[in-house]
Amino acid sequence: MTLYDEIAPFYDPWSRSVTEDVDFYVEQALASGGPVVELAVGTGRIAVPIARAGVNVIGVDASPGMLAIARAAAESAGVSELVDLRVGDLREPPVNERVPLVICPFRSLLHMETEAEKLRALRAAHGLLAPDGRFVFDVFSPSRDDIEETNGLWLEREPGILERADWDEGARTLSLSIRYGDEGETSFNLHWLSVTEWLRLLDEAELGVEAVYGWFDSRPHDGEEDMVFVTHPR
Numbered sequence: 001m002t003l004y005d006e007i008a009p010f011y012d013p014w015s016r017s018v019t020e021d022v023d024f025y026v027e028q029a030l031a032s033g034g035p036v037v038e039l040a041v042g043t044g045r046i047a048v049p050i051a052r053a054g055v056n057v058i059g060v061d062a063s064p065g066m067l068a069i070a071r072a073a074a075e076s077a078g079v080s081e082l083v084d085l086r087v088g089d090l091r092e093p094p095v096n097e098r099v100p101l102v103i104c105p106f107r108s109l110l111h112m113e114t115e116a117e118k119l120r121a122l123r124a125a126h127g128l129l130a131p132d133g134r135f136v137f138d139v140f141s142p143s144r145d146d147i148e149e150t151n152g153l154w155l156e157r158e159p160g161i162l163e164r165a166d167w168d169e170g171a172r173t174l175s176l177s178i179r180y181g182d183e184g185e186t187s188f189n190l191h192w193l194s195v196t197e198w199l200r201l202l203d204e205a206e207l208g209v210e211a212v213y214g215w216f217d218s219r220p221h222d223g224e225e226d227m228v229f230v231t232h233p234r
Contacts, residue, residue: 004042007188008065010180011043014161018106021138022049024216024228025103028136029055032101037128039090039121040108044070044083051079058084060093091120098130104137110174110190115201118193122205129233135207138216138228141192142167142174146225154179195227207231 004011025046029036034055041047041059043066050057051074061067067085074083088094090104091112102125112118125135150165157163162179177187193201195212202209209231214224221227 002063002065004061004063005065006186007178008043008063008069010161010178011066012045012069013158014163014178014180015045015106016158018045021105021216022046024218025105025136026050026053028101028103028134029053029057032099032134034101035097035099037093037095037097037099037102039093039102039104039125040106040111041070041085042066042106042108044073046103046105047083048073048077048079051082052077054082056082056084058086058095058097058099060086060088060090060095062087062089091117091124093124093128095128097128098133099128100130100133102128102133102135104135107139107190109137110139110192111188113189113191115193115197119201119204122201122207126205126207126233131233133233134210135231135233136229138226139192139198140225140227141194143225195221198227198229202229202231206234208234 026049029050030053036055037058038047039060041061047057047059064087071085074080086094109118109121112121147167151167154162154164160181164177166175172192174190175187179185211230212221213228214221215226
């Protein structure tokens with residue numbers, strides 16, 4: 001069982017308010033023409049809307065529990081035939097197809113603990129792309145205000161769901177803990193980098209950078225916490 005198998009039953013209630021990125025990724029999918037590979041597809045929060053827009057999605061996730069919920073969501077939305085879900089690691093995705101678009105939303109690359117693991121994931125994404133394809137992903141680097149306002153505090157993220165952020169600036173690690181009713185408590189770590197460090201890793205992965213946005217409205221990145229990268233194979 002993976003960590004996200006434990007989270008799967010309450011992942012959608014926990015992430016209910018995260019909607020700002022959906023239209024952005026759907027637009028990327030439509031522009032590509034598909035099919036799209038989504039790495040760390042989770043419960044289908046992005047994949048199902050892409051499929052609703054008529055674009056085929058290959059979704060990869062290490063958690064069978066998350067994929068079971070994604071499968072049910074696709075069935076409920078009537079788009080099962082457009083959603084191909086596969087158990088696998090985003091550092092070695094079980095995908096032989098070469099596609100015009102690979103995405104990795106919701107900061108999922110930050111689950112990679114080291115730069116070496118992040119680079120491995122970037123190279124894996126590169127390997128899935130058609131020659132004129134795009135790899136699009138988002139990550140974050142926290143602000144001082146965000147750390148000070150949330151560090152060590154249990155805050156209600158959604159009704160009945162508590163979230164605690166424990167920041168380690170030296171290690172650049174966020175330990176995020178979640179409590180949901182009587183379901184118990186689960187924690188996982190995210191490991192952030194600066195925009196400069198991401199650019200260096202992308203260069204090592206032979207991914208050229210077309211744009212770095214500061215948000216999903218495509219505003220240019222100007223030191224904001226959030227970073228949205230649009231890249232292509234060199």
